[in-house]
Amino acid sequence: MLSLWKYVRNEWFYTKSAAFLFTTSAILVVIFVLSAEFLPDSFGNGANYSAAQQAGFALLGILFGTSNIILLIGMFRFWVACDQSRPIARKIWFAVMIVGLLRLGLGAAAYCFVAYIPQVARGFSKGSSTVGT
Amino acid sequence: MRTFRAVVILSWLATALNLILFMAFPAYSRHVPYEIEGLLFFVALLVFALYKVYQLYRAGMNRSK
Numbered sequence: 001m002l003s004l005w006k007y008v009r010n011e012w013f014y015t016k017s018a019a020f021l022f023t024t025s026a027i028l029v030v031i032f033v034l035s036a037e038f039l040p041d042s043f044g045n046g047a048n049y050s051a052a053q054q055a056g057f058a059l060l061g062i063l064f065g066t067s068n069i070i071l072l073i074g075m076f077r078f079w080v081a082c083d084q085s086r087p088i089a090r091k092i093w094f095a096v097m098i099v100g101l102l103r104l105g106l107g108a109a110a111y112c113f114v115a116y117i118p119q120v121a122r123g124f125s126k127g128s129s130t131v132g133t
Numbered sequence: 134m135r136t137f138r139a140v141v142i143l144s145w146l147a148t149a150l151n152l153i154l155f156m157a158f159p160a161y162s163r164h165v166p167y168e169i170e171g172l173l174f175f176v177a178l179l180v181f182a183l184y185k186v187y188q189l190y191r192a193g194m195n196r197s198k
Contacts, residue, residue: 080193087194094190 004073010081013074019120022074025067026109032064033103068105075108078116085115134191141184144177 012018042048049057075097083090093111100107151170154161 076189080189081196083193090193094193098186 005077008077013078013082013116014120014123016124018074019117019124022071022112022116025071025074026105026112028063028067029071029105029109032060032067033106033109037103071105071108071112072101075105075111075116079111082119083115084119089115134187137184137187141177141181144173144180148173148177 008018079090079094079097083093085093093115097107097111100110148170151165151173155165155167155170
């Protein structure tokens with residue numbers, strides 16, 4: 001986990017590939033968390049489905065776990081090292097991400113949509129692929 | 134930060150000491166309910182998690198621009 005934390009440089013967060021990765025993860029996390037909230041418990045229960053369908057659900061589970069890990073590590077790392085917002089906004093976002101852990105990456109997904117993407121997009125609109133530190 | 138770290142270390146030490154007392158002195162377990170060990174372990178984990186969150190918060194808020 002620690003090696004993942006230190007694996008990338010701060011500049012990478014401002015690249016298009018990073019923005020794509022985190023946006024995709026955030027969308028997946030929102031879909032999965034909301035579906036876990038609102039779908040009935042019988043949905044995805046192995047006894048009701050064929051082997052192929054069960055394999056599909058297993059793959060979705062792997063995707064869910066991976067996207068959560070990517071999003072949580074990425075957004076906390078961005079918050080710690082790169083976020084250029086005002087201190088009060090950063091404090092609030094930290095609290096949102098911590099409380100959001102109750103629904104895994106939901107807080108981090110909100111942070112991604114409202115704070116991360118606008119900051120990164122500002123760099124794209126300036127015409128450079130990397131901005132910030 | 135130093136105080137927080139001391140609390141983390143003390144909570145783990147208390148957990149370990151309680152476990153050692155349980156194993157070494159049967160008389161101890163007659164006076165102290167064994168659930169205490171689980172409770173101490175849970176508290177130590179919680180304090181450690183809070184310490185890591187606080188560490189992350191400090192790293193983020195105090196970084197040089």
